[in-house]
Amino acid sequence: xxxxxxxxxxxxxxxxxxxxxxxxxxxxxxxxxxxxxxxxxxxxxxxxxxxxxxxxxxxxxxxxxxxxxxxxxxxxxxxxxxxxxxxxxxxxxxxxxxxxxxxxxxxxxxxxxxxxxxxxxxxxxxxxxxxxxxxxxxxxxxxxxxxxxxxxxxxxxxxxxxxxxxxxxxxxxxxxxxxxxxxxxxxxxxxxxxxxxxxxxxxxxxxxxxxxxxxxxxxxxxxxxxxxxxxxxxxxxxxxxxxxxxxxxxxxxxxxxxxxxxxxxxxxxxxxxxxxxxxxxxxxxxxxxxxxxxxxxxxxxxxxxxxxxxxxxxxxxxxxxxxxxxxxxxxxxxxxxxxxxxxxxxxxxxxxxxxxxxxxxxxxxxxxxxxxxxxxxxxxxxxxxxxxxxxxxxxxxxxxxxxxxxxxxxxxxxxxxxxxxxxxxxxxxxxxxxxxxxxxxxxxxxxxxxxxxxxxxxxxxxxxxxxxxxxxxxxxxxxxxxxxxxxxxxxxxxxxxxx
Amino acid sequence: xxxxxxxxxxxxxxxxxxxxxxxxxxxxxxxxxxxxxxxxxxxxxxxxxxxxxxxxxxxxxxxxxxxxxxxxxxxxxxxxxxxxxxxxxxxxxxxxxxxxxxxxxxxxxxxxxxxxxxxxxxxx
Numbered sequence: 001x002x003x004x005x006x007x008x009x010x011x012x013x014x015x016x017x018x019x020x021x022x023x024x025x026x027x028x029x030x031x032x033x034x035x036x037x038x039x040x041x042x043x044x045x046x047x048x049x050x051x052x053x054x055x056x057x058x059x060x061x062x063x064x065x066x067x068x069x070x071x072x073x074x075x076x077x078x079x080x081x082x083x084x085x086x087x088x089x090x091x092x093x094x095x096x097x098x099x100x101x102x103x104x105x106x107x108x109x110x111x112x113x114x115x116x117x118x119x120x121x122x123x124x125x126x127x128x129x130x131x132x133x134x135x136x137x138x139x140x141x142x143x144x145x146x147x148x149x150x151x152x153x154x155x156x157x158x159x160x161x162x163x164x165x166x167x168x169x170x171x172x173x174x175x176x177x178x179x180x181x182x183x184x185x186x187x188x189x190x191x192x193x194x195x196x197x198x199x200x201x202x203x204x205x206x207x208x209x210x211x212x213x214x215x216x217x218x219x220x221x222x223x224x225x226x227x228x229x230x231x232x233x234x235x236x237x238x239x240x241x242x243x244x245x246x247x248x249x250x251x252x253x254x255x256x257x258x259x260x261x262x263x264x265x266x267x268x269x270x271x272x273x274x275x276x277x278x279x280x281x282x283x284x285x286x287x288x289x290x291x292x293x294x295x296x297x298x299x300x301x302x303x304x305x306x307x308x309x310x311x312x313x314x315x316x317x318x319x320x321x322x323x324x325x326x327x328x329x330x331x332x333x334x335x336x337x338x339x340x341x342x343x344x345x346x347x348x349x350x351x352x353x354x355x356x357x358x359x360x361x362x363x364x365x366x367x368x369x370x371x372x373x374x375x376x377x378x379x380x381x382x383x384x385x386x387x388x389x390x391x392x393x394x395x396x397x398x399x400x401x402x403x404x405x406x407x408x409x410x411x412x413x414x415x416x417x418x419x420x421x422x423x424x425x426x427x428x429x430x431x432x433x434x435x436x437x438x439x440x441x442x443x444x445x446x447x448x449x450x451x452x453x454x455x456x457x458x459x460x461x462x463x464x465x466x467x468x469x470x471x472x473x474x475x476x477x478x479x480x481x482x483x484x485x486x487x488x489x490x491x492x493x494x495x496x497x498x499x
Numbered sequence: 500x501x502x503x504x505x506x507x508x509x510x511x512x513x514x515x516x517x518x519x520x521x522x523x524x525x526x527x528x529x530x531x532x533x534x535x536x537x538x539x540x541x542x543x544x545x546x547x548x549x550x551x552x553x554x555x556x557x558x559x560x561x562x563x564x565x566x567x568x569x570x571x572x573x574x575x576x577x578x579x580x581x582x583x584x585x586x587x588x589x590x591x592x593x594x595x596x597x598x599x600x601x602x603x604x605x606x607x608x609x610x611x612x613x614x615x616x617x618x619x620x621x622x623x
Contacts, residue, residue, distance in 0.1 A: 027606065277503060
C-alpha cells in the first residue's frame with residue numbers, strides 16, 4: 001500500500017490551540033531564561049504569568065459546550081475540559097504569585113527552571129484534562145510527573161528535599177508502571193485504547209471479564225497513586241513535607257484537578273460498564289483515606305505534613321462522590337454525584353492554595369514557618385491574616401456557611417441518595433474527628449502567646465491575593481450556587497452517559 | 500464479588516513463583532565450589548583495582564541523558580527520511596508530513612540550545 005492510498009485526515013489543531021500556545025511559550029521562555037542576567041528572573045516570571053493569561057484567553061475563545069474530537073479521537077475538547085483548564089490557569093497564576101517572594105529569597109529555587117517546569121507541568125495537566133485515549137492520558141501524566149520530580153529536587157542542597165524527590169520518583173515510576181500494565185490488559189481484552197471505543201466494546205460484552213478486572217485493578221491502583229489515596233498515599237506526607245513550600249503548594253493544588261479529569265474520563269466515560277467492579281474499590285479506598293487521613297493528621301506538628309494528611313482525607317471524600325455515581329446500573333444520581341465530586345475538588349484546590357499561601361506568607365529568607373508552633377498568637381501579630389487562615393481552616397473542616405461545608409454536604413447528599421447511609425455516617429464521624437486538627441490551628445492563633453514577634457513582610461499583591469482567597473472561601477460559602485451550576489453543566493455537557 | 504479478583508490473586512502468586520523459583524533452584528541445585536578466581540568480578544582476566552561503589556561524576560548522567568534525546572531523534576527521523584520522497588509526492592500529506600518533522604526538530608533544537616548554553620556540553 002502506498003502512502004497515497006492510506007486513509008489520512010489532517011488533524012484539526014484548533015481544539016488544541018491552548019496546548020499549542022502553552023508549548024510554544026514554554027519553549028520561548030526557556031530561551032529567554034538563557035539570556036536574562038537578572039537574578040530575580042522578573043522577565044521570566046512576567047512572561048510565565050502572561051502565558052497563563054494568554055492560555056485562558058485562547059481557551060475562552062474556543063469554549064462552545066460542544067464535544068469535539070481531534071487527533072484521530074485521541075484528544076477531546078468539551079466544556080469540562082475548558083472549565084478545568086480555566087481553573088488550572090487560575091490556580092497556576094495564584095501559585096506563582098504566592099511562590100514569587102519565597103523563591104526569590106532562595107537562590108536554588110529562584111532560577112528560571114521553576115517557571116519553565118511549572119509551565120511544562122501545566123501543559124501535562126492540560127493534556128491529561130483533554131485526553132480521550134489511554135496513551136494521551138499516560139503522556140500527560142508523565143509530562144506532569146517528570147516536571148514535578150525535578151521541581152521537588154530543585155532545592156538540591158536540602159537532604160529532606162532530595163529524599164522526598166527520590167521517594168516520589170521511585171513510587172511515581174512504580175505507579176506509572178501499574179497504570180500502563182492495567183492499560184495493556186484492557187487493550188488485550190477489548191482491542192482498543194480509545195476511551196469511547198473501549199466503552200462501546202464493553203457494552204457489546206465481547207471482552208473477557210477476568211482480564212478486564214485484572215487490568216482494572218492495576219489501572220485503579222495507578223490512578224489512586226496519582227490522587228494520593230490510601231493505600232497508595234505513602235508518598236504524600238513525605239513529598240509535601242520535603243518539597244520546598246512553593247513546590248508543595250503547586251503539587252497540592254493544580255494536579256488534583258487534572259487527576260480528577262482522568263479518573264472521570266477513564267472510569268465514568270470508558271469503563272462505566274465495569275462500574276460494579278470499580279465502585280467497590282473506590283469505596284474502600286475512600287473510607288480508608290477518610291479514616292487514616294483524619295486520624296494521622298492529629299499527630300502532626302508540622303503544618304505541611306498536617307496539610308498532607310488532610311489532602312489524603314479530602315481526596316477520599318472526593319472519591320466518595322465518584323464512587324456513588326451509578327447504583328446497580330441506575331444512572332439517576334450520576335449527575336449529582338459527579339458534579340458534587342467536581343465541586344469538592346475545586347473547593348479543595350481553593351482552600352489548599354490558601355493554606356499553603358499562608359505558609360509562604362509567613363516564611364521569609366532563612367525561616368520556613370512550617371511548624372504549627374510558628375502560628376502561635378498570630379492574632380496578636382496580625383489579626384487580619386489570622387482571620388484569613390481561620391476561615392480557610394474552618395472551610396477545610398467543613399464548618400457550616402463556609403464553602404467547605406457545602407462541598408462536603410453535596411457529596412454526602414449524593415452518598416445518601418445512593419442508599420448507603422452507613423457510608424455517610426462514617427464520613428461525617430471522621431470529618432468531625434478531623435475538625436479537631438483544623439481547630440487546633442485556630443486555637444494556636446487566637447489563644448496562645450506569640451513565639452516570634454517579627455512582623456509579617458510580604459509584597460502587596462501576595463497580601464491582597466491571600467485576602468481574596470480567604471474571602472472567596474467565605475463568600476462562596478454564602479453563594480455556592482453559581483459554581484455548583486457550572487459543575488453540573490460541565491458534567492452534563494461532557495460525560496458520554498448524558499449524550 | 501470477591502471471586503472476581505481470584506485471577507488477580509493467582510496472577511500475583513504465579514508472578515512471585517516465576518520470580519523466586521529460578522533463584523531458589525539455582526541456589527539449591529547448582530554445585531557450589533567457590534575459589535578466589537571465580538569470586539573475582541572479572542573471571543576472564545582483569546584485576547579489580549577499585550570498589551565499583553564509588554561516587555562518579557554527574558557529567559556521565561548528562562551525557563547519557565543527551566544521548567537518549569538524540570538517539571530518539573534519529574529513531575523518528577530515520578523512518579521519516581526513508582519515505583521522504585513519497586511524502587512530498589503525496590498531495591494530502593505533502594506539507595503536513597514535512598511540517599510535522601520540522602516542528603519536532605525545532606522542539607529538540609530548543610532543548611539542545613538550552614543544554615549548550617547551560618554548559619551541559621562542556622566537559623571541563
